[in-house]
Amino acid sequence: MNPTDVVLVLLYLGHQAQVPAFWTRAFLGGAGLLILLTVLSLMVMLARAVLTSRQLVSLSDKPLSVIGKPLLFPVNFMHMRLSPVKDKFSNRFLIVGVPVGLRCRIGNLVAVDDSSLDVSPAPGDEKWFWKRIWSHLSCWWTIDAAKLLHRGDHGVDLRKKLDNFLMSQVDTRCSIPNERMADHTPPSQNEDPAQWPFAYMMSVPQFMGWYRNVVSWWYLYNEQRELDALILEINNSYEEKRNILIRVRPTSDKLSALPSSPNAEFIDDRQLVQSLPSETRARFYGGEWYKYIFASPFEKVDGVVSQRMMDPLKRSAWTSKASFSNMTTLDETGQVRMATRLVCDGPPIDPMQMSNWDVIKLVFRMTLPGMLTTAEIVIKALRIRFSGAMQMNKKTPVRSGSVGRHITKMELYVYRSSIFDTLLTSTASDLETIFRAYLARCIANCPEPVKLTYLPCRSFTNDVVVMQSPASLGKHETSLRHLSVEPADPAFYTRFINYKDVRSAIEQETKETGLPADPTSRYLIVSDVELLLSVLESGPYEKADLCESSTASQKHSTMLSTCRGTSAFMDEFALSILDPSSRTVYMAASFRLSMARRLAFGSLRLFRIFSSVAALVSQWLLLDGLSFVCGRIAVDKLTGSHLDPRWTGTAGMLLGYGSAITAVNALKKWALR
Secondary structure: OOHHHHHHHHHHHHHHOOOOOHHHHHHHHHHHHHHHHHHHHHHHHHHHHHHOOOOEEEOOOOOEEEEOOOEEEEEEEEEEEOOOOOEEEEEEEEEEEEEOOOOEEEOOOEEEOOOOOOOOOOOOOOOOHHHHHHHHHOOOEEEOHHHOOOOOOOOOOHHHHHHHHHHOOOOOOOOOOOOOOOOOOOOOOOOOHHHOOEEEEEEOOEEOOEOOOOEEEEEEEOOOOOEEEEEEEEEOOOOOEEEEEEEOEEOOOEOOOOOOOOOOEEOOOOOOEEEEOOOOOEOEEEEEEEOOOOOOOOOOOOOEEEEEEEOOOOHHHOOOOOEEEEEEEEOOOOOEEEEEEEEEOOOOEOHHHOOHHHHHHHHHHHHHHHHOHHHHHHHHHHHHHHHOOOOOOOOOOOOOOEEOOOOOHHHOOOOOOOOOOOOOOOOHHHHHHHHHHHHHHHHHOOOOOEEEEEOOOOOOOOOOEEEEOHHHOOOOHHHOEEEEEEEOOOHHHHHHOOOOOHHHHHHHHOOOOOEOOEOOOOOEEEOOHHHHHHHHOOOOOOHHHHHOOOHHHHHHHHHHHHHHOOOOHHHHHHHHHOOHHHHHHHHHHHHHHHHHHHHOOOOHHHHHHHHHHHHHHHHHHHHHHHHHHHHHHHHHHHOOOOOOHHHHHHHHHHHHHHHHHHHHHHHHHHHOO
């Protein structure tokens, strides 16, 4: 029995006891307990952050030289729209700057890449719930590499994450003016991380699992510790992101009149971490980049952005209200459409030098505004929309090179133990492996010399999979036909298994959406649609495979066709070729999607709510039935004995309930074999 089952039993027992106003008391008591626990937890967190020493403690025993040191930046993010209408608003939040490669704790105030904290679990990771809660409570602000840059690298630090990104970097700089990058550009060049041995990252920290980051900045320094490049990590309100690498150039006079750089210093008591100063010589740097992301519902995906920034580690360049990052969006004519300024409220704060009172003031001043960033953005957008000043655009699929939304828990296959939770948690990540297997079987049967580069949806992995047909083996690269395939959204995998034939599936998924923000966007990004159709129509199996199809597979195929209302071309492959566990995943996903279309208007989230309510009602009725039956048996069998029939009946009901849940879960596993 899981916690939900236990709570339901307790509520049922309270209801049966006929306590006056039981449900009102239960609701108010539960809400009050939740509020009390939240307040107490925050008070304990604050006390731990204030009262413990805030000296930097390295989480590695190896000596390390980094550029800069951890700093806190209270900032205002100011947006000003100049065209087609004038509008402006600002957000206030805290940015934490950390040297890339440093894993450390600064008391219980800031944690950077602390592997002992389970604050950013991998999709589908079902670790102990209370361990995750304790991880969030143990430190006020956390920086975790899993939240930054690409997705899929869990358990690595910021330096490894940066190196992996640079080595898989697609050329997104697009230096030719007004030339749009092809949507199907495969990984074409690698950047050598050795170019930038030092890096400094600035990002909004995570608080109690809450993380809303508009932009992260990765400042890359060459061997001479001069600012040489910048990675902008642009995040929108749909959990999509695009990472842009810019090689910056000086845009201001040299700092020859300013004081010389400070000397290197150790910033921890064990003298393991040496902080080196920046040797940047210009006050401001700049560059241009192409955003290619649905950053605002009032803007198109295409756009040129002019970037101007300062080196955050050159403290001598700071002045009051300094604007250390300006982003100016230009329209097709080169006129300014929107400007964004990041302004610091003052000099950066060294957390190791803060007094207890400084910590309290900073926590109360900056924590809540950071949590309200999304709400502020949504309210401002709705105000513009309903004023009639601008029309909101529908969100488009991401471009190649961008990272799609997070995969949801409902799209993950997690086999749970609660009653009636069967077939309701299919998986995009597991369906991805089925789609990958389908591609591999098709390319293995393709008679042409084809080299296929498959990029699984960037929402949950950064893999690049290369497949070759038998006819391509041993041939020169120039004689091969090249093909790249990249789903733009994790929902592609749940849609693909429902098409009647492969041609209609590919034609529908690769069709241009025609949406105003990006008319040429597609849900499946393919370099050569006809070549892909040729490969897939080669078939994923030989005739012998179909002859070996079991009676059970045919029965399952009939069940799926009946449930769906029509057959799907993937049924034959999944039920005839895949291993039993993959067949289970496929059938569960097909069942769930079919039920969502019939009962919840095609919404998986709404279907999940419906199924949860139905499960609770069914469990309640089961408890009611067991209580009645066990009560009658107890009265009949124990009349005249020293045992109380009511307590015996209740014990029998609980035993029967637990047995029923176990039996149902066993039945679920048997049905999905």
